[in-house]
Amino acid sequence: MTVSDYHIPVMLSESIDALGLNEESIVVDLTFGGGGHSNEIVKRLGFNGMLYAFDQDLDAKNQLIDHQNLTFSLSNFRHFGRWLEYYERLKVDAVFADLGVSSWQIDVEQRGFAFRFNEGMLDMRMNPSAGFTASDVVMRYSQSDLVSVFSEYGEVRNSKALASAIVDVRGKWNNEVSIPLFNALLDKKYIGDRNRYFSQVYQALRIEVNDEMGALKDMLIQVEKYLKPGGVFAVLTYHSLEDKLVKNVMRSGNIDGKDDKDDFGNSLNPYKRKGPKYLEPTEEEVAINNRARSAKLRVVERR
Template structure:
């Protein structure tokens, strides 16, 4: 399990999640199964439904032998639909670790990391039709500009978008090396790797519609959780964390919280941790990929 993926904030997240050993829980992002296994250790006659759209995760899930465990190969944005098939309409807790698994970063052919040269893929579900290479090849400069600015917070997004369109007219951009050859002309000096990471983040989010899926998941979590049920979300960049924070605190992604005629806030959750929870220095030393993690815990009102 640790070779596949080291789970972040393992004990704090599971302790915040599981309040009833006989309850029904969902791990919306199974990955290598680290969180799921820790949840199962706390269950007696409880049930755990795990979701992941990655076939590699499905193979890891097949190794778990627990009567109350069910793996569902799907994006968590469809959780409510699939849980209904199993007769589940209410949950005691939901865990969502939004990070890309170490396995996905370390498998060169997946195209997530600048450490390798491989096809520009980045699909978490390799059965979906659109890859990062397709986006680079087909988006016009306006769409690329919007994507790079919104999801990568790239400072020269407009100039880079135009540069990509110009470069692909001369030669197709199909591999990581092809893309890096273009990016190095626009990257700020001494900040090249951070710049590359921002561009790759933007592409990955766009390929997998991560922000749209997160919005769908949060709405469904509000519907699926029982009163008193827990929502535990681990995010890894400000775009994700902002959505999670706003939805927990305001019941919406933008604007101020709405109130009923009596002046009470209209929102499905109450935050349990006033300050965001982050990994300890010791955990970061053991797993550098945990350094940007932020955990928020909420209870269904």
């Protein structure tokens, strides 16, 4: 399988240029996926350079290229700091993350991410050895927790009606819910555009199952500790919830985006912006790769 069968890398040249690499760079790619960005990074490294790559998905690990400058850890990126300490690499030149799911994860039926297949179990685990699936969320969460998941993570307009319909019917679903059963329910409840509605509900479940917001926060607040002064932090985001957290941390060093100041009124922000507020893909890229359409690349430099 080629890299692009697995996942076409988004904003590849913009991301690599932003990282400002040289042959001796020590780099972290927190989201290896199909290795689209990692492969370009290692090409630029010489004998003394090193890329530390992470992914929590065994399928991503199976895409690994054997390269002397690449060290891979099968791990949630929320633990990346501990791994760097384990490798005794306490400071790095660049940290990159390309958030969300890979095309592979969405395109393989058995992973249970996609409503369009209309078969298989509602799964959505990025780490297939984690115990908790999207089916578990639907079957076990209280009605009010379901409302929160659908409204906060999917901005589903009728989240109360949907949660109530789930609670009414799930007793008949035998401990697990399949994609066809769940879709049949959504078909009765959706409002507005069907595709958009289904996407919002599936996105909400995916974010919850993988604790995407929790992992992202844990990762974001660690980066400043491991970046050398002048080091670069670049993140590709795909939806407003993750983008807001990234923007806040890059603007202030904290999750709330609060601009803390010292006693003399100087900003305590550990970062300064590198280039424009964010970059977006070109029209040409979106025409070739529709999954790039909502991407934003944010880049800062460690002070």
